[in-house]
Amino acid sequence: MREIERERLVEAVARGLVRAVRELPEEVEEALRRALTAEKEERARRVLEVLLENAARARQSGLPLCQDTGIPVVFVRMGEEVRVRDLYGAVEEGLARGAREGYLRASVCEVLTRRNTGTNTPGVIHVEVVPGDRLEVVILPKGCGSENMSRLAMLPPAAGLSGVKRFVVETVSRAGANPCPPVVVGVGLGGDFEMAALLAKKALIRPLGRPHENPEVARLEEELLAEINRLGIGPLGFGGRTTALAVHVETHPSHIASLPVAVNLQCHAHRMVRVVV
Numbered sequence: 573m574r575e576i577e578r579e580r581l582v583e584a585v586a587r588g589l590v591r592a593v594r595e596l597p598e599e600v601e602e603a604l605r606r607a608l609t610a611e612k613e614e615r616a617r618r619v620l621e622v623l624l625e626n627a628a629r630a631r632q633s634g635l636p637l638c639q640d641t642g643i644p645v646v647f648v649r650m651g652e653e654v655r656v657r658d659l660y661g662a663v664e665e666g667l668a669r670g671a672r673e674g675y676l677r678a679s680v681c682e683v684l685t686r687r688n689t690g691t692n693t694p695g696v697i698h699v700e701v702v703p704g705d706r707l708e709v710v711i712l713p714k715g716c717g718s719e720n721m722s723r724l725a726m727l728p729p730a731a732g733l734s735g736v737k738r739f740v741v742e743t744v745s746r747a748g749a750n751p752c753p754p755v756v757v758g759v760g761l762g763g764d765f766e767m768a769a770l771l772a773k774k775a776l777i778r779p780l781g782r783p784h785e786n787p788e789v790a791r792l793e794e795e796l797l798a799e800i801n802r803l804g805i806g807p808l809g810f811g812g813r814t815t816a817l818a819v820h821v822e823t824h825p826s827h828i829a830s831l832p833v834a835v836n837l838q839c840h841a842h843r844m845v846r847v848v849v
Contacts, residue, residue, distance in 0.1 A: 573653055573654075573655055574651075574653055574654050574655070574705045575654075575655045575656070576654060576655070576656045576707055576849055578656065578657050578658060578662045580849060581656055581659075581662045581663070581666065581707070581709075581849055582662050582663075582665045582666040582669060583666065583669075584666065584709065584847050584849045585646070585662070585663055585665075585666025585667060585669075585670065585709060585711065585847070586666045586667070586669040586670035586673065587670070587847075588666075588670070588709065588711045588845045588847040589644060589666070589667055589670030589671065589674065589676075589711050589713065589845075590670050590673065590674035590676075591845050592711050592712075592713050592843045592844060592845040593636045593637060593638075593641045593642070593674065593676060593713050593843055594630055594631065594634055594635065594636060594637065594674075595630070595631050595845075596627040596630070596631070596637060596841060596842070596843065597780070597842065597843075597844060597845075599779060599780040599781065600780055600817070600840075600842045601624065601627055603780055603781060603817040603818065604620055604623055604624055604627075604754070604817070604840070605624065607620055607754060607807075607813075607814040607817065608620040608621065608624070610813060610814070611807075611812055611813055611814055612812075612813065613806065613810075613811055613812040613813070615806075615810045615811060615812070616806045616807050616810055616811060616812025616813070616814065617812075619806075619807035619808050619810055619812075620807050620814070623807070623840055627841075636674075636676065636677075637841045637843060638715060638839075638841050639677060640677070640679065640715040640716065640717065641671075641676040641677050641679065641692070641713055641715075642679065642713030642714045642715045642716075642843070643679060643680055643692075643695065643696065643713070643714050643716070643719075644667045644692065644693070644695035644696070644711060644712075644713055644714075645695065645696045645698075645711075645712040645713070645714050645773065646663055646667070646695050646696065646697045646698065646709060646710070646711055646712070647698050647700070647709070647710040647712070647774065647777060648663065648697065648698065648699045648700065648707070648708070648709050648710075649700050649702050649706070649707070649708040649709075649710075650699060650700070650701055650702065650707055651701075651702055651703065651704035651705045651706045651707060652701060652702070652703055652704065653704060653705040654704075654705055654706070654707050656707065659699065660697060660699075663695070663697055663709070664693050664694055664695065664697075667691075667692065667693050667694075667695045668691040668692065668693045671691060671692035671693070672691070676692055677692070678690050678691065678692045679692055679716075680692050680693060680694065680695075696714075698770070706848060707848070707849045708846065708847070708848050708849075709846075709847045709848075709849065710777050710844065710845070710846050710847075711844065711845050711847070712773075712776060712777060712843070712844050713843045713844075714838075715752075715839055715841070717750060717751055717752055717839060718747075718750075718751035718752065718755060718837040718838050718839040719836070719837070720750070721743070721746075721747035721750050721751045721837045722743075722772070722834070722835055722836045722837055723739075723743045723834070723835050724765070724768060724769055724772075724832070724833070724834040724835075725739050725832070725833055725834075726765065726830060726831070726832050727739065727830075727831040727832070727833055728830075728831060729828070729829065729830065729831045731831055732831075733792070735831070736761060736831070736833050737792075737795065737796060737799065739833055739835070740757065740759055740796055740800075740819075740833070740835050741796065741799050741800055741803070743835040743837075744757060744800050744803065744805075744815065744816065744835075744837070745803055745805075747837060748805060748809055749805065749808055749809020749810075751837045751838075751839050752808060752839035752840055752841070753805055753806065753807060753808065753809065753814075753815050753816065753839070753840060754806075754807055754814045754815060754816055754817045754840050755815070755816050755817070755837050755838060755839060755840070756776060756780065756816065756817055756818050756819075756820070756837075756838040756842050757796070757797075757800065757816050757818070757819040757820070757835065757836075757837060757838075758772040758773060758774070758775035758776040758820055758822075758835070758836040758837070758838065759771075759772055759775060759796070759819065759820065759821040759822070759833065759834070759835055759836075760772035760773070760774075760775065760821075760822055760823075760824075760832075760833070760834040760835075760836070761821060761822070761823045761824075761832070761833050762823045762824040762825055762826040762831075762832060763824035763825070763826055763832060764826065764827070764830070764832060765832060767824055767832070768824075768832035768833060768834040769834045769836070771822040771823070771824060771834065772822070772834040772835060772836035773836050774822055775820035775821060775822040775836070776820065776836060776838050776842075776844075777844060777846075778820045778822075780817065780818050780842065781817070781818045782820075784820070784821060784822075786823075789821050789823060792821055793818075793819045793820065793821050796819040796821070797816055797818065797819045800815050800816045800819065801813055801814060801815050801816060803815050807840070808840075817840070817842070
């Protein structure tokens with residue numbers, strides 16, 4: 573049994589959160605560069621240039637990529653041979669420390685009173701127990717311009733794949749410029765009501781543009797991306813070829829009478845950091 577000191581986890585989460593809001597992952601910057609190369613519309617090209625310049629300045633200055641530093645979503649993959657005292661409490665303390673030391677905006681409030689908690693916590697924490705002795709933490713600061721555009725539907729099985737595709741594309745179309753495109757589209761397909769939503773969120777933490785290991789699902793991702801980019805919404809809604817950088821689909825078997833599908837949108841500032849403690 574491998575024991576990890578609580579303070580070590582707290583500090584790792586704090587540092588990870590600050591890094592996530594300041595440094596756009598290299599694969600996201602590369603996707604924006606590819607979009608700039610492919611883009612023909614002058615306004616869309618200018619927007620993409622500004623987004624890349626913003627990412628560079630944030631990294632150089634140590635300032636956040638966006639004023640909305642998000643509600644922190646955390647995925648913990650905890651090995652069966654790892655022990656941590658007060659896992660949830662340690663993660664929450666790390667998130668609060670990161671927000672305080674990184675001077676991040678406090679964006680979390682009590683849902684009924686709308687009173688700000690002042691610490692940008694609690695976060696949304698998911699824990700998965702896996703084989704081994706590693707502890708991996710993925711931090712996904714989630715801005716709500718994109719989060720608020722997300723949707724879920726319990727489709728009848730008769731809707732089929734065409735109904736799934738129609739729902740996903742319609743969701744992006746209805747969102748328009750609100751989620752600050754070019755977006756990353758996470759799709760959860762199957763399971764039940766809550767599983768579909770969780771799958772859509774988990775789809776966002778896959779390395780950007782990595783196709784699904786199932787060839788049929790990978791083909792669906794390609795088809796959805798092509799259809800979404802034909803919408804012409806473009807970067808920040810100014811028109812153009814690049815409405816989405818990637819579509820990631822995660823699936824789970826479902827009941828024979830149900831076809832759940834959820835869509836979770838992420839803005840162009842696809843902030844995420846992966847930490848192994």
